[in-house]
Amino acid sequence: MYPIAEYVILADGWRRRLISFAGGACGALALAPVNFLPAMIVPMTIAVWLIDGAAEARQAPGARPRSLAVRNAFGAGWWWGFGYFVAGFWWLGAAFLVEPQDFVWAMPLGIFGLPAFLALFPAFGFALARLGWSPGPARVLTLAAALGFSEWLREHMLTGFPWNDYGMAFGNHLVLAQFAAIGGLGALNVLTIAICASPALVADMRFKKNKRRVPTGVIVAIGAFLAIAAFGAIRLSAPQPKDLPGVKVRLMQPNVTEDENFSAAHKDEIIARYLALSDRATSPEHTGLADVSLLIWPESAFPFILTEDPQALAAIGGALPPNTTLVTGAARVGIVSHAGEEYPAYFNSILAIARGGIILDTYDKVHLVPFGEYLPFESTLRHLGLHHFVHIPGGFAPGAAQRLLSLPGLPPVVGSICYEAIFPEEALPPDLPPGTEPGFIINVTNDAWFGRTAGPYQHLAQARLLTIEQGLPMLRDANTGVSAIIDPYGRVLHSLGLQQEGVIDGGLPEKIAPPPFARAPFLIGILAWVVMLCAALALRGIV
Structure with missing residues (x-):
């Protein structure tokens, strides 16, 4: 585990781009129809290490370290997002084959052009996270807040495109999806990012005296996951709603x-x-x-x-x-x-x-x-x-x-x-x-x-x-x-x-009675991000 973290952190040039692309692409396995939830751990864990390594990447002569680290994070985030969206949206190419005489020439725009544009959002999220980066478990919450905010932008900017959000890794599973009744997809986004990125903290234990101890951040993430699952199980234990009488x-x-x-x-x-x-x-x-x-x-x-x-x-x-x-x-x-x-x-x-x-x-x-x-x-x-x-x-x-x-x-x-x-x-x-x-x-x-x-x-x-x-x-x-x-x-x-x-x-x-999200969808979507941001700020400096 530790050599892998070091390899990602210290990777440079084409190796860094390839790791970013492949790591992001793995996340698509958590989406429908595969729905393999653990696959989302790969891109989120790698995201932490890539941002860790943004300051380690080769610097140009005379470059300012902080601005270069942000720029390196942006580049890694773009390749990471490009991999995620290509793997998640490859099927768009099928639409260009329905009338190939008119559209097949534009197929690369659907398969690669749209993902290249969408990748700008996680690139921004990576760069924003790097601006607030600090050692220790706080950086996982920082990633969740920054990447969650970039997803909110993707959902609303221009015409908006909230498809294959990271939170759908939880949203594809009925028990976990029940949390959307409280916080919607926005809350699922930040929770999915934070929980799935927490394994990156295991690599930090190499620098601790007690290397066998499970990091507190991982324990908290497991507890949060179990709490979400428990909430969903309790909610689904309610009697199934009756059918409206006389309606077929x-x-x-x-x-x-x-x-x-x-x-x-x-x-x-x-x-x-x-x-x-x-x-x-x-x-x-x-x-x-x-x-x-x-x-x-x-x-x-x-x-x-x-x-x-x-x-x-x-x-x-x-x-x-x-x-x-x-x-x-x-x-x-x-x-x-x-x-x-x-x-x-x-x-x-x-x-x-x-x-x-x-x-x-x-x-x-x-x-x-x-x-x-x-x-x-x-x-x-x-x-x-x-x-x-x-x-x-x-x-x-x-x-x-x-x-x-x-x-x-x-x-x-x-x-x-x-x-x-x-x-x-x-x-x-x-x-x-x-x-x-x-x-x-x-x-x-x-x-x-x-x-x-x-x-x-x-x-x-x-x-x-x-x-x-x-x-x-x-x-x-x-x-x-x-x-x-x-x-x-x-x-x-x-x-x-x-x-x-x-x-x-x-x-x-x-x-059924309108759940909390239905009562104030826009407000609660923002609130989920604010809570994660405040949690990240509260942990700043705690290693």
Whole structure:
């Protein structure tokens, strides 16, 4: 153990970069679908040693030691983050192969370009940690505070991208994920970093008289881990929420691939397939749509504008029983205002449809995917040959604001499209009047772009964490999977696997009392970081 620590601390040049890259990449094994939690110990332990060694790296003549140490830490953090994000986001390359004639040339931008940009955040975290670095156990908490803050920046800067946060190493495990009800993913981030970095303190014992003694910092980390696990076990021992009486849910997973058959020219066949699958008998208790209260279809269910096609709406509405409401993802045309003028625009939406094709309510996606649903800096990037993935002229326009859906006979619904489910602070509309609190979440998504890769499993894991953070059940319908009914504790009650065609039948679990994080998500996310920072400052000088 000790020679390894010395090797990392004293490494220079290409060896230091390789260690940083490989150490960061190991952390991806803690993410879905592998979920090997101990793998996160490797990058966090190495991170401590890399920052330790930032002052040991070769210095240029005349360089100031402190500024050089910070710069060395930044460089190590960038390579460390680059390894972590390449290993965690390699599956993005699959999207560029769906229409290779248009996008394959840009595949390196997805596989390496995005990780290269995201790596700037841990690089900043490493540099910030080095500024406050001190010997002993305090540096583990310093790393947790600095790297946790850089993750908070990644979650919020520009459009934000809180995917594969370090805290998902805990969040992928149901018992440990329960702590998100208190502190959200932000708290899981700082706790994961601190706990998984604590083994680096074992190397410090080489310089102590009693080398066999387990460092106090490691004992505290083990105690914290056990406390988190105990809290989760106690929380999960609560009785499973009952289903809302009289509500029967059916989720339809069509497993439609993005190919030439998914086009407006085949709309009649697509609708017929959806309706036949939705009315499929699966058991003596589930004989079709006759007793279904809520039918859900996935995001991007139609290769045409459903709201502009009365014939298609009539076909769907005519197949719905009187007491069945269909909730489906679909593009729609609406009006946006700019500079006092109104323009038509396309929205990625959720539609609630009743018998006869009547549209009861709509929700327009607010948080769009850059490069997927719209092109940032469009005028500049189009000159470089870039364009967004969806075949919508000009891309989608964002919805005006998050709003709840109103469905007959059901409590208010949180509408969530695709990766909106990974933004817990934006999940609910602000300042809801009393009596209008939501009863559940509907998340529709289309992960067909990513095939049989890690992406859909990571997406499910992050959507499940939202149910714990908000105390709300979720009905998640994914085109190619994984579709699921999830209770407010994050337990997957029913699911349909990746690239399977079929339906899920079940009830609608009742919500539970809003957990602490749901009451003040932004405040608690910041509070978790502040507590870790104060703990680090309190330990300064203690070796």
